[in-house]
Amino acid sequence: MNEHNAQTAGWNFDTSYTRLPELFYTLMAPSSVRAPSLVKLNERLASSLGLDAKALAKSDEGAAVFAGNRVPEGASPLAQAYAGHQFGHFTMLGDGRALLLGEQITPAGDRFDIQLKGSGRTPYSRRGDGRAALGPMLREYIVSEAMHALGIPTTRSLAVAATGEKIYRETELPGAVLARVAASHLRVGTFQYAAQWGAADDLQALADYAIARHYPDLPSGDGRYAALLQAVCSRQAALIAKWQLVGFIHGVMNTDNMTISGETIDYGPCAFMDSYDPATVFSSIDTHGRYAYGNQPNIAAWNLARFAETLLPLLHEEEERAIGIAEAELVRYFDVYRGEWLAGMRAKLGLFGEEEHDQALAEDLLSLMQKHHADYTNTFRALSAEGTTESGPMLFGTADFGQWRERWRARLARQEQSHEESRRLMRASNPAVIPRNHRVEEALAAAVERDDLSVMERLLATLADPYAYSPEQEEFSVVPAPSGPYRTFCGT
Structure with missing residues (x-):
């Protein structure tokens, strides 16, 4: 790309990652593809990054860049090295099918990774x-943008480009490339890689880089790295609480899929829960339920323990003291998580202030939902819709729910806020729509099998404002008819 085209498109790259020691990356160009074409461009996100969305969409510029056939001026493509525990087993990993083009500096001065x-x-x-297939790349686009609309920290999808080539998994599939935007792609696994294969200076350089990029306000001095551990634990605690509050199941919570920034990353076998059940698993490869919905808070703690282990040499020169510091932060993680989750559940139930039995009230409702196979999202949606429970899911007609409802109403009556204020809080905290699994599959089938993006576009438009409670969203809140267990796949 010449300089004029780079300026027209609005690319403004820096690559601070290349200023880390060379063991953390390999510089290389993307592999060109036969016939690139732009399938989907996130025009609003592009504009917020300082890019000219119209120029990228209407010329061959966007297709060439997003498929990897053209490297924008100023970009320094690289593959990042990292390690990780995959289903509990440690291994060397790294970007096996991705390249970081660089870091786009926005007009506001913010810095975002652009990865293919x-x-x-x-x-x-x-x-x-x-390589990657079109279906999984469009899945990540749909779900990551839905997560963003739900107010959950996440990587974003800038574009999907078709390659004009076939890839081979179980069957022949159309190839595609996803352009992903992230605060950074620093992972727990990046620190595991530094601790395992780097020198002490490499680990410290990585920690200093993470602080400068994501936590610049941390105090300097001896407690700097303990403060980093605390900050990462707090952000992850808040993130996992948000997942639990909307019924999101990541599906592959390996340590290489936990970011230092606190963003959700990697939308492979992810899905949203229908009927409430803590044992819910969708991933075809999670045969023992390691990453089930109810396990996610504990798995996050396990991953953070691995992060803490990498930081021990930086926490204190005496190993025993270092371990004590790490253990204290991991205990605090659970305190932060429980606080975030309970605050979120209070909001979902329209509760202001704090009372001693609020947690029991929330947990008892979840137990009833599990007992009666009630849909997670629609139960809270019905509670929020008009502030009544006389109509709605079958759960509402049961005797044990009636007893719970009386306790809930008594709690509402004890607070100063009005019924209308509680209802507004609930509607702002309970989405009317989520990316229902059958709707996502419907959109992907239309796009991949019939080259029809209209189904996906309509779904995306509905998910863009999940708290609207609009009549147009009604059909997207319908629970699918019972069928066999829903299974998702990594798409790798």
Whole structure:
């Protein structure tokens, strides 16, 4: 791309990651593809990044860049090295099918990674082909943008480009590349890689980089790295609480899929829960339920313990003191998580202030929902819709729910806020729509099998304002008819 085109598109790259020691990355160009075409461009996100969305959409510029055939001026494409525990087993990983183009500096001065996912083989590919299929890339687009609309910290999807080539998994599939936007792609696994294969100076350089990029307000001095651990634990506690509050199941909570920034990353076998059940698992490879919905808070703590282990040399020169510091922060993680979750549940139930038995009130409702196989989202949606419970899910007609409802109403009556204020709080805290699994599959089938994006566009428009409670959202809140267990796949 010449300089004029770069200025027209609005690319404004820096790559601070290349100022880290060289063991953390490999510089390389994306692999070109046969016939790139732009499938979907997130025009609003593009504009917020300082990019000219119209120029990217109407010329071959966007397709060439987002498919990897053209490297924008100022970009320094690289594959990042990292390690990680996958289903509890430690292994060397790295960007096996992704390249970081660089960091886009927005007009406001903010810095965001622009990564191409599915851009070809890298030195970290192991046995993979480095490519991605159109369906999983569109799935990440749909779900990550839905998460953003729900107010949950997440990586975002800037564009999906078709490659004009086929890839081979169980069957022949159309190839695609996703352009992903992130606060950064620093992971717990990045620190595990530094601790395992780097020197002490490499680990410290990485920690200092993470602080400068994500936690610049942390105090300097001896407690700097303990403060980093505390900050990461707090952000992850808040993030996991938000997942639980909307019934989101990540599906593959390996340590390489936990960010230092506190954003949700990697939308492979993810899905949203229908009937409430803490044991819910969708991922086809999670055969023992390690990453089930109810396990997510504890798995996050396990991952953070691995992060803490990498930081021990920086926490204190005496190992025993370092372990004590780490253990204290991990205990605090659970305190922060429980506080965030309970505050969220109070809001979902329209409760202001705090009372001793609020947690029991929330947990008893969840137990009833599990007992009666009630839909998670629609139960809270019905409670929020008009502030009544006379109509709604079958759960509402049961005797044990009637007893719970009396306790709830008594709690509402004890607070100063009006019924209308409680209803507004509930509607702002309980989404009317989520990306229902059958709706996502419907959109992907239309796009991949019939080259019809209209189903996905309508779904995206509905999910863009999940708290609207509009008549147009009614059909998207319908629970699918009972069928066999829903299964999701990594798409790798």
